[in-house]
Amino acid sequence: MNKIIRTLIILLIFIQSGFAQNLDSEVIDEIEKYKSEVEKYKENKNSIQQANFLNKIAYVFWENELFDEAINYFSKSLEINQLNKNKNGIKSLYFNIGLIYSDKEDYQLALSSFDNGLRIAQQLKQTQGIYTGLINKAGALKNLNQSAEAISVLKNALQYAQELNNLKHIRTCYGMLAENYEIENDSENTLKYFELFASVDKHIKLEQIKEIEKRSKQEVHTAQTDKIKTEQELSKKSDQLVETQQTLKETEEISKQQELELNLKELAIREKEAQLENEKLIRYGVSAIFVFILLFSMLIYRQYKAKKRVNEKLAEQNQKINIQKEEIEKQRDLANTQKTAITDSIRYAKRIQSALLPPESYIKRNLPDHFILYKPRDIVSGDFYWMMNKDDKIIITAADCTGHGVPGAFMSMLGIAFLNEILTKIIENKHVYSLQANEILNQLRTYIIESLHQTGDPDESKDGIDMAICIIDPENHKLQYAGAHNPLYLIQNNELKIIKGDRMPVGIHKKADVSFTNHEIDINENDLIYMFSDGYYDQIGGPKGRKFMSRNFQQLMLDIHKESLPEQKKILDKKFEDWKGKEIQLDDILVIGVKLELTKKTQQKDDSYDWSNKVILIAEDTEMNYIFLVEALKPTKVKILRAKDGEEAVSIFKETEKIDLILMDINMPKLDGFETTKEIKKINPNVPIIAQTALNIEDAREKATEVGCDDYILKPIRLKYLLTKLDTFLNN
Amino acid sequence: MEPLIIAATQETPGVNFDKDLGKFLIFGKSFPEEVKRFFDPIIYWLQEYEANSNEETKFEIRLEYFNSSTATMLLEVLYTLEKIIHDRGKKVVVIWNYLEEDDDMLEVGVEYSEMIEVPFEFNVIQDY
Structure with a gap:
């Protein structure tokens, strides 16, 4: 059973290889297409095209190794070509058929086919065709083991190859000769023809290399020319770049120059601005002084007038000041720009302030034994002293207004004016107001708060006065004291007693509704009292640049209280200057010292x-x-x-x-x-x-x-x- | 907040406010020509601080001398500190430094402490 199956399989394979294999559907389509063309041309009696397509079909079969089919179709084509007496076509066909037979290894049939083709080529005297035929023949002969015959054919072919001057053909001949000589065991000829083959082969290869070299050289050259072109463009571009840079530099220089010019202009402008500022300041300074002077003049005028009700006078005063103020504002534009003019004006104002202070002779008449050390910081002072004698009682005060210089002096003017008014009012209305030290401060505070319109608002000015006020009653040996911050020093029996003021100013304050305290003190002959502003003991100086301090001031007064009053003033002044040294005076200085003489001084007899x-x-x-x-x-x-x-x-x-x-x-x-x-x-x-x-x-x-x-x-x-x-x- | 550091001069005090370090100090001598101009930035800084203060503030004043205009400004400073306690409910204490022999400086400090509802600590120092 197995034997039968095996045989069947082999048969099948045989049949398969012999008959048409399973071709690709594409190829089948192609063949069918050609077949239809053949039919078409056959009908049209176009034998040339018919043959053409028969060839095509044959080639397809040949490519797919269906050799018999291929031969078949080539034969059909051959018939047509023979009919057409197309010798060239016949020759080619014979060669093709021969080649197919070779592929089939049917070398005898191949040989005869080649011979047929060769004969026609010879007839046509086609050197190329003859050569081809001979080579093919040689090939077939070799395969038929007829190497001797092949050699003679090859030598013939060699001649034709040389005639054609075709190195490849020559090489082929040499190669095949070498092969056949080898089969003949002719080693000499084998070697000879092999060497010939090698040299021709080498030569051919050299030519090929040269061709390649030539071609690459050409490409290099083209590349180089391209490179040079690119380089040229580059250099052109860099030249342009340099040019542009140059232009840029020049532009920079120009802009630098322009910057410099601008700076110079700016400086000039700033200078001018500084100048203008200066002039403005001086103008304002001088005009402020004019306001001051005129105000002072107004106050003097008030002083010497008959005593009227306070409020009316004040209202009148304010009106006048406002009018004057308007007038002055108009005049401001005519101001002088000299700095000395300002100082001169202030010095003049000083004279006015001095005029308002109680004259020395007046004080001396009432308090023969006293001194007043009065050293304003600037030309005009924020400290002031004031004295009045009424009903054999002597009222004296040392006051320190907020600030110093012009603002302080303003306050001092108000202080003096108000004190005058208050005392006049008290004295005229004895049954209503008692003459008490604290009462005077209370009233003064009211005046100041009202006239400065102080409301306790955090943003407004809190200007006020720190002061000590004493009412000396020599007859009854009594002294009244009230103080706003400033204390009273009393030296009795070589002991220094400090009576402290209330911790609030004469002005707006948290405790502005609280009355000042009135202190009543018993005094004796030759007791000394001192009233002062903080300027003296707050002065910075000495070896360490410290404040003098009130403690040291107390000691100092205790040390010198036995001296005569004028002497005490001298000592105080000197001590102050020594302590101050090179430091600036920080504040106005005011120290009043009084030796109490309580026995009534009679007229000079x-x-x-x-x-x-x-x-x-x-x-x-x-x-x-x-x-x-x-x-x-x-x-x-x-x-x-x-x-x-x-x-x-x-x-x-x-x-x-x-x-x-x-x-x-x-x-x-x-x-x-x-x-x-x-x-x-x-x-x-x-x-x-x-x-x-x-x-x-x-x-x-x-x-x-x-x-x-x-x-x-x-x-x-x-x-x-x-x-x-x-x-x-x-x-x- | 950026610290506020102002160098002291002959007439103006040194200021050293640093919220992060918890340092608040005014020291030196104060009698500037233009008081408002000098103190406005300080008060402004403190107002900003007041809005965003530390839980506890120790405010040190170590002034050797100050004029009456400065005194007014110091009051403003203290009012701002007072606000931190009243409005923000945070702790503040003022450390008032004075030389042992300087009764006047102590006196001023006591007066401030009576006017301002901020606790004061009075601290004697030997030197500035």
């Missing part, structure tokens, strides 16, 4: 002159007059020297060391009063000489002055007049 340390020379020839003078001068305890005439007067004067005054009679023997005066004045021009003369004419007075008399007194001499006059000269 005759016996109140005390010239016990003075010497008077009386030049008088008339005895009666002399005695009168002596009697008159007795109470003064003055030492008297007598000269009976001018000569004696001169000699006494020369001999005596100290003569404080000379009473010179004019009518004297030997040397009259005028001549004596001349003489004595030559010796000592400083000694006061009072001429006594009965002469009542102008001439006498003139002459007296001419010769150097300091004064004259007319006879008959009135005693009081004499003493007063003498006092003037003796207490110089």
Whole structure:
């Protein structure tokens, strides 16, 4: 059973290989297409095309190794070509068929086919065709093991190849000759033809390489030319770049220059602006001073007017100030730009402020033993002092307004004006207001809050006054004190007592509705009181640049309180300057010292002159007059020297060391009063000489002055007049 | 907040405010020509701080001398600190430094402490 199956399978494979294999559907389609063309051309009797397509079919079969089919179709085509006597076509067909037979390994049939083709090629005298035929024939002969015959055919083919000058053909011949000689075992010829084959082969390959080289050289050359072109473009572009850079540089330079010019212009502008600022400042400064001066002038005017109700005056004042203010604002534009003008103006204002302060003589009359150390920081001061005597009570205050300089001075003006008004009101309305220190501060506070429209708003000014105020009642040996911040120092029995002020200013404050405290103190003769602003003890100075401090100030006062008041002032001043040194004065300085004299001072009486340390020379020839003078001068305890005439007067004067005054009679023997005066004045021009003369004419007075008399007194001499006059000269 | 550091000069105080370090100090001498101009930025800074303060603030004042205009500005500073307690409910204490022998500085500090509802600590120092 297995045997049968095996045989069947082999048969099938055989049949398969023999008959048509399973071709691709594409190929089948192609063949069918060609077949239809063949039919078509056959119908059209187009034998050439018919043959053409038969060839095509044959080629397809040949490619797909269906050799028999291929031969079949080539044969059909051959028939047609033979009919058409297409020798060329016949030749080709014979060769194709031959080749197919070779592929089939049917070499005998191949050979005969090749021979047929060759014959025709020879007929046609086609060298190429002959060569092809011969080579094919040689191939077939080799395969039929007829190598000797193949060699002779090959030698023939070689000739044709050389005729064609075709190296490839020659090579093929050499190669095949070598092969066949090898089969013939002719080693010599094998080698010969093999070498020939190799050299031709090499030559051919060289040619090929050269061809390739040539072709690559061409490509390189093209590449190079391209490169050069690109380089040229590049260099052109870089040239352009350099140009552009150059232009850029130039532009930069220009812009730098322009920048410089701009800077210079800016500087010039700024300079101008600074200048303008300066001028503006000076203008404003000067105009502020004008406001100040005019305001001050207004206040003076108020002072000297009759006392009216306060509010009316104030309202009037404000109106005037406003009008003036408007006028001044118009005038502002005419202001001068000199800096000294400002300072000069302030100095003038200082005079006004000084005028408002109580004059020294007024204070001295009420408080003979006192000192006031008053050193404003700037020209005008924020500190002020004030004094008034009413009903034998003396009211005195030392005050320190917020700030210093012009703003402080403004407040001080208000302070002084208000104090005057308040005291006037109190005194006029004795039954309503009591004269109390704290009452004065309370009222002053009200005035200030109202006039500055202070509401306690955090943003508004909190200007006010720190002050100490005392009311001295010598009769009752009582002292009232009230203070806003500033204390009172009281030295009694070599002890310093501090009475502190309330911790609030005269002005708007949290506790502005709380009354100031009134302190009542018993005082004794020769007690000392001191009132001051914080300027003194807050001054920075000394070796470490520290404040003087109130502690040290207390000690200082205690140390110097036994000195005379003028001496104390000197010491305080010096100590201050020494402490301050090179530092600037930080604030206004005000220190008031008063030695309390409680016994009533009577008018100056005759016996109140005390010239016990003075010497008077009386030049008088008339005895009666002399005695009168002596009697008159007795109470003064003055030492008297007598000269009976001018000569004696001169000699006494020369001999005596100290003569404080000379009473010179004019009518004297030997040397009259005028001549004596001349003489004595030559010796000592400083000694006061009072001429006594009965002469009542102008001439006498003139002459007296001419010769150097300091004064004259007319006879008959009135005693009081004499003493007063003498006092003037003796207490110089 | 950026710290506020102002160098002291002959007439103006040094200021050293640093929220992160919890340092608040004014020291030196204060008598500037233009008081408002100097103090406005300081008060402004403190107002900003007040809106966003630390839980606890120790505010140190170590002034050797200050004029009356400065005193007014210090009051403003203290009012702002007061606000931190009243409006923000946070803690503040003012450390008032003074030389032992300087009764005046102590006195001023006591007066401020009576006016402002912020606790004050009075601290004696030996030197500035």
